Amino acid sequence: MRAGKATPAGVRGPLGRATRTFRGRWEGPRVTIVVAVSDSETRRVTPCLKSIRGQQHRNLDVLVVPYGAAAGALEGAREQAAEDWRIRIAPPAADLASAWNSGAARARNGYVMFARGGDDLATSAIERLVTVLEETGSAMAVGRIEPPLSLNASVESPFEAAHLTEIRGTTLAASPVAITDLGVGNRMFRRSFWVDSGLRFDADDEQGLELALASYAAAPSFDLLRDAAYIPSGRREGVSVGAVRDVLSELGDWLDEHAATQRSVAALNLPDVLDWWLWGTLDAAIQPFLGDVERASAEQWTRLREVVDELVASGGESAWAALRADSRIKLWLVREDKRQELEDYVGARLFERSNRPTEVRGGVVLAHLPYFEDPAVGVPLSSYEMREAETPLWAVLYRIGWVAPERIELRGFARIEHLDLGADTQVSGWLVEHGTGERLELDVERYADPRANLFEGSRYQDYAEGAFTATVDTTALAARAAERGGDTAWSVELEVRAHGVTRRGAVSEIDDRASAAMVETGHLGDRLVGGARIGLRGRSASRFHLLAAPGSWPQLVEADVVGTTVRGTLDPGSDQLSEVRAVDQVGVVARARCVAAAGGHTSFALELSRPRPADPPRRLRLVGVTTSGAEVRVAWPAAAPQWLAEGAGPVALSRSETGDVDVVDALGTLVVEDVALTSGALEVTARWLGPTPARYDVRLGRRRVTVDGQVAGPVAGQEGALRITFPTRWDEWGLGETRLPVGSYRFRVEFGPQAAPHEGRALVGEALLDRLLDFQVEDGFRMRASRSGREAGVILLPPLTDDDRGQLAQARLQEWYQACDLPLDDSAVYLQAYTGNTATDSQLAIHHELRRTHPELTIHWGVVDGASVVPEGGTPVLMHSREWYRVMATARYLCLNIDPDRWFALRPGQQMLQTFHGYPAKSMGIRMWEGKGYTARRIDLELKRTSGDWSMILTPAPEMDEHYRREYRYDGVIHHEGYPRDDVLVSPDAERIREETRARLGIAPGQRAVLYAPTWRDDLATNWRRAEAVLHLDVEAASRKLGKDYVLLMRGHRFHGRSATPEGDAQLVDVTHYPEINDLILASDAAVLDYSSLRFDFALTGRPMVFLVPDLATYTGGVRGFLYPFEESAPGPLVDTPDQVIALLRNLDGVQQEYADAMKTFHDRYNYLQDGRSAQKVVKAFFG
Template sequence: MPELVPGLVSVIVPIYNVEPFLRDCLDSLRSQTYRDLQVVMVDDGCTDGCVPIAEEFAAADDRFTLIRQENAGLSAARNNGLPYATGEYLAFVDSDDILAAHAYETLVAALNAEGADFASGGVHRYSSRGHYSGYPHNAAITSTRLSTHVSQNHRLLRDRTIWNKLFRRSFYDAHGFEFPVGRLFEDVPVTVPAHARATSVAVVNEPMYFWRVREGAVRSITQSDNDLRNMVDRFFSVNLTRDLLTESGHHDLRRIYEEQAIWDKLSSYLKYLPGASPEFRDTFLDLATAYIAAVDPGAVDRQPARVRPQWQAIRDRRVDDLIELIDQDFRPVVKPPAQPRLESAVRRMEWRDGKLVVTGHAYVPGSVPSRFGLRLLWLSADGSGRKVPLRARPHREPTGSPAEQASGFTIELNPSALRGRAGWRGGTWTVAVAATRGIGVRRDGLRVPDDWTAPMPRQRVDAGVWVSPAIVKGRLRIKVTKSAGWLTGSRRDGDDLVLEGRLRARPKAPVRIALNRARGLVVRSVVAEVTDGPHGPAFTARLPLSGIALDDHTDNHAGGLFAQRFGVDISIGDKAVALIADDDYRQIRTVVGADEVYTTVAASGLVALCTRPAGPVVTDAQWQTGGALLLRGDAPEPVDGRLVLRLRGRRRDVTFPLRSADGRWQVLVDPSAAPSLAGPLPLTAGVWDFSFRAAGHHHETTCPIGFTDAVRTALPTSAVAPGGARSVLRPAGGERATITVEVPQRDPAAQERMRAEHFPATGRAPLRDVVLFDGASGRRFVDDQAAVLAELRSRPDAPEALWTVERGQPVPDGAAPVTYETAAWYAALATSRWVVANDDLPRWFTPAQGQVVLRLGGGWPVARFGACAVAHPLGRELIDQIESDAASWTALASPGPSATPVLREELRFDGEVLEFGRPANDLLVTADAETARAEVLRRLGLPGDTRLVLYAPTRRPMDLRKRGWSDPGRLLDLPRVVASLPPGYELLARRHPGLADDVMGLAPGVLDVSGYPSVSELLLATDVLITDYSALLADFAITGRPVVLFVPDQADFAASPGLNVDLAQAAPGPVLRTSEDVAAAMHDLSSLAADHAGAAAAFAETHRTGGDGQAAARLVDWLMTAGGREIAMSGRSGLRDAR
């Protein structure tokens, strides 16, 4: 091995077929602020465009070297790259991931701070949705420690990835670490033993590494838990790691690791077992039982309650019990809301005459609060255990409930009570409360309501000392912040940022201002000039902006991945404390290179210095009359992009144009009327984040959009829409803000009262001449109901129509909305003469005498979905719901005679079946295709001569176990397919309506049309359909246009839930199993149509669902006749002759 170069960081980057991601990875290495870098790129036999990209970097930067090998896998590439690494420090990076620009600068500093053998940095998951803290690293690295060890902190056993680490090469070589060749999860047999064998380890709780979540069909195999090799290699990795810990003598750590691995790693496969192939299931059981037999006998019984019964069943090979236990976890269960042990809330809070006055209530649920009941409040100091009693006076809140009025109180908190004998100390105090029930006492922190919007200002109580209320995990805390100095002003002077402030006393030692990324990791430090000002000693510090800002123009920077945040300390001699901002301090913002450098002040007064990409920032946010939010902002240069609202925890975006040519911009966001393909719709309830999306150098970039301190300190603010929904603009971390859309919560007790009122055992209200369309618009296509509604409204004397709706869903013209589970909905369901449903009605529903309930059967059921479904996650519960539902129907509408026997069996219905055709397909028979195409292209904003390919798969039962399993972008490689389309074609992707998220894996040329209001109109405008086991297969056959069946999971799907059509014999188009095959089929669409014309015609004839285009008319005629109502019959339906 060559002599190691002091200070050099050697990074080994294995590369295999990651062309879409490689440039971002290598850009992040080239952007490192630690310049003494060697990058060893190992081509592991790439077959895509990776090698030219790697060669480009090697030619442009002599720190990059490319070596080649035959494809041998990730472990071999890492091992083979090691001899080329000559640095004192060693790191590994996966070629689809991204490093923070300051990653190695920080890790080198952490490594050398106290002589650790290696350093681990924090990790964020990264996707098109942005980046976020995720498991397991958020559980492993919870604080910055410059010297720790896994024996002291067992959580570090979860820090098992290689690429967030920087090793001393001497330590790495001394222990002969090597990655197991030909196996997945190759990191763990290196990293876990490394933790055990190290003398000390440094961990930095700041994001150093962005771990890409592969979206769409191009997923890494380690993201494919249902893959057999994945599962086998996981067990191999765990067992190899156990052996290595044993060999190194770390028996205690081995036992902890063995137990942790069961729920932390091996339990991830449980959700796949019910629908897995026999080979997968048997292999798992063999490996799992062998593992259980090899580890501590009590390991299974000590597992968390959520997985313990499953592993006990595995141990005993009770397969049926195991499957039932797994599926129980994924069945919807209505749980009563948890009753808090102590009900408390802050009502008002304000500073009055130097005291914090808090008004609230506290009582024990289930008891009868008394105005004179015992309520105790006190302050408890975090860490020290010191307590300060608070005197509570009774207070009756006029607007509260009787319990809240009787248990109301007011306290006055004098800040001087928080001062200790030795003076003020910084710290946090919990406001605690206790109340009695009988002879028992309940204690808790005083709660702050989730909808709290009042300001929580701080109060200066002494020179350099502030007291401020804060909300931490829903409880009221009091923070005391103390500093040796405080910031009064800041300005830019040439290439320097000048900080000015005051000191508590004239210092006897030099004063320094330091920037740190984490406690103990100082990045910049300057000596401050101290002068005597009119109000006492003052300081002035000059920070060179060149050492703070980045002049980086990569897509990584534009996406916000290189944003920085520095804590600002003031030190006198050796003692450093956080710098606090004065009450009148005003934020500075200045552009340096590609960065905006700015100060920000936390609610407690702590100062931070930050950078973000120079781009749009919100400088004003005002609610308008009617509930819309007007955002105004600035931008240092012209911008042309979109403001993006992203629903937190889901994959759903709403976008608004954001353009600026003169440095100013504004966007109006109306939570009650957000743009969609179906027209303006309310935002669904939840937390929505703000981002800015724009074109990048190689791909679009999306970056969190910042809000100035002036805007954030005025938050939260709120507005109430006419429908009662409340939207709250709240401050969020990282100088951002969110909109929280809150809708009135459904009280189970109130639901029961409304149900009892409208569905009494006897004496129900009389029926009204109303048609209620009670659909599952969030789970089913609503085109059938919409077609019946349109036909109904065309009759001159039609009855009133109501439409069940939930927030965020459209209502067709001609119907009045009734919100699900409101009093109006209960009344409509009980008294409407006609109920037209396309999904389950409530199990408690029973039709009134004379009430007509028509169940629309939907399309031709290619896939089994009801009583015939094999190994469905809902099990017997599904059958019970189907039988209960069928008992309430007057008739079932079938799409055609050949579908009727299947529907009878699937839905357990032996009553009247109406074989009039599928009403949604009337449009496919009677409407003009070119007119429909023009309307679709207009809505989508596409040129009028665009041809359309639609990909619309059905959902899999696995969606109930793992969200997004049937996402179109997960199943099919959309970018590959769109790249193969002839010129002038656009690829549309539509998820099943039972999936709530936007389509993943989108690319230029692919449009998500899941929100398009009419599937029938889309089908009519589509030139080629790509689908699978969907009922759309039969619907589209009416058009006579070509169809491609993409069925990558045909064998698994045929086994569970099963098929009602033998696709091997009756498919109307080619049956393809890979994205490559689908892409190849797109090259010659004319041959595709000709080659399968006969099969398509035969399928259309056998599975006819279109009828003569009069299905809706016949159904309306039948409804009115069945309900005893005489209205104008359709002259087209021929119902009287048919009957």
């Protein structure tokens, strides 16, 4: 039993704390993370702690310190502490500063960091910070703050400038740019430095700016990293998705804080530091206030102008010239008192982020931003200049391979940011020696590859011509190491020339999906070349380099395996070997005497114990022992593949990350060599690393999907290879075959006895590793092989071609759409339900009615991928494809139940029917947008993209029309005769559908089915179409309490993430992905709901509903709100606890009887027009 990890939740924490003595087995120093929590971030605490628990550096001490009101936050923290003994709950503190200070005082040896309970740590952040501090001995390391994904426009991170390059062992005087990053959560302090320097947080310094500044001043040296370390979520409890801060309301406080910080910076008496701080203030810190100018009062506008004038004057010409073009333009408009123009500028850039067209004149990059060369406004042309800091070189390596011992190929994409690359683009490269700066030119081939635009691409610039292959001559590195008489390290430097602009720099990114991320693994392990060991180091761009170490090592010549005996021949080099050992982290596992062999070689026969299938696979290092007793590494044959002695026995030999020989357990290990799509199947070519198991299963799976592989036999011409086929079709619900859902899949291997199988592995073969970014579009999918570590998998995506993927391709298709002059097709209808996952809602009912009454029409359905099924008579069209844009541009009739994308505009002659997707009840339109803090200008933009395109809308009854007239300022046609989506609920087919669905879901006659369908919460959303699920009802516990006479149907909102998998004897079916909600409504005997409009649909069955609404006051008052009182439209009991729900479900007949009058009143008020003929009526009204 792994105490603290696999034990039951109730004892996990206490038992885990008793195992703290095992902490010493973890590598690396202890890191204390002080997490201050309060109820302002209650539901963000768990994600925060999970981001810490998931860090690769395991030796952590997580101190959760509550402050202020924190009861809700502590609930989530305690749950996490029960699962992970590294989390401790400290006594409460009065405020944030006190919480951090008290946590720091409890920290022990090692390092210390500080976090807010609502934020996250970036993946691998702690490992990266620790690694650098251990290497440099600095007092502090500062990683990059990663801005969270925001639904609103924002300026670029004010912290970026300090992290453009990695700087080690520096000071504030030597690197004054550091002053632009005064963040706290991205800092790791050496604890001894924290104590000795007397650093403390101050309650009056809420942002920690003074603390950050003091730490720079006190540190003898610090490190600035390019890697992301901290992600401030920007989310707080009760704040709805998309809410916009009233930034200008904070102007007074910011000015006071700014003045205090400026005095502190000036007191350092470091002029360059003050200049950089002023630059950061102008380029980033003040920009949110300029972006919020529409809200400014006359007094605020005047004050803002005064502050800008003061800052620009203080910064001088040099600071002004160094600003980003966007910042320069806005500041100029402020100084010239052009408020209206600034408001227009901000509005025009609202959804562009950093995208902008550019041109080059005389070697200068000019941004085509608003008012470019507009004499009426008069912004100087110099304000549009984008200097090198805005248009740097950016380069990614995605494939690295040893094509021969003497040659390494580096494949990647390079570009000048914001600059379109033409066919005359030049890419050059060098290796630069550490210490001397000496350069070795690389052989670089440049070519075009459209995949370059998929790497953080642009809407306006084409980077395809920046693809390159750089070849490293490793013999030159070996020769240089021999000349130096010691190790040499080399970094890669690239240069791009385009349109008279030249940019040079280091590699910016290592793509972690393909072979470039296999640095420091066996795949790219060291090779012996010309008397030196040549290797690659550093999996991140900032650490990536090549290493050449002169010397001589014993080298494996050949080897085989017989049973558990490893036999091999070594070239001992300059050493005389007496024995060979297999060792692990503890000590010697096996040893064998060396015997002289022909040609000066040495042979050995190493007997190992037989691996047990149930044990984790071993990896043993093979070392030679010299006659003097020293252990030396045994190098892998330079030209040999990744593995030797495959299929011969239960162990095999493998190249290690350092290019030496490892012995690995091979039982149940499948090596995947190739994957390919065929019609209806995925064909996999693989081989066993060890002996072929007598019985085995290979499956392909993700989340709710698992398909079994069928062994089709050996592969002709490939000894030991077998072909396994996996179907790419499945029938999840008994509704007919569909394609598999898109997503990331993993191969899973089981072998051994059927009753008690062992878990095996499926690894990515060497050849496949070099093709991990090569896509195949076939059979309704876009597919590529993938890896997680070395584990093999595949990724299935919608079948978009390279020409249709990425920001640039989509922008060009949208431009084509907007300029399209093709004639409208009067017989074409475009239907789309939600985001195209399935054909449902009112669109489905309209489809069937059109087939009945208008067979002359061609009905197109927008589908998000090949797994989406459309009804008979419908033609699927893949959304975001070239054909989809054509249909959208030429179809006479369009019918959707959600808003189209912002680029969409109805063409003359087109007709748009907006059906919506639920009864109007929640706050919407202007009321909702105002609640989110949108300005009048932003609301106008939202109205333009919604009601501005409506030709006709549906409402369920005339009484609901007013909400759309008011909230969307809509004065067009409204059809108000019920919802087509509900026709089937009152149709003669309802009983048949009920019985068929119950049988399909395995609901037995006599069992009562209860539909649980909580809605999403705006304040938990991460974007407009995704949110964490809120489960006030523990469905597994409720199911067990209700017993086998009940079946719970768990239906997550379409925006919810993955649902939990039920365990044990719970009578529970997860129907989140069931394609038709009406089937579930009809199959159910009762429903447990909250604020979802599903209550209006379910009520048509006449069956009872229970409303679990413990957060009604919060939801009404701040999270979303309602158009009319919720209580008046909820014909059932409103309860707060799961126990109340269970009691009511045990008495459904009583509930139905008690609320019979309320249900009748409800129908008379809301559903009186749902007569089963709504689709017929709307089709006649809209299509004629």
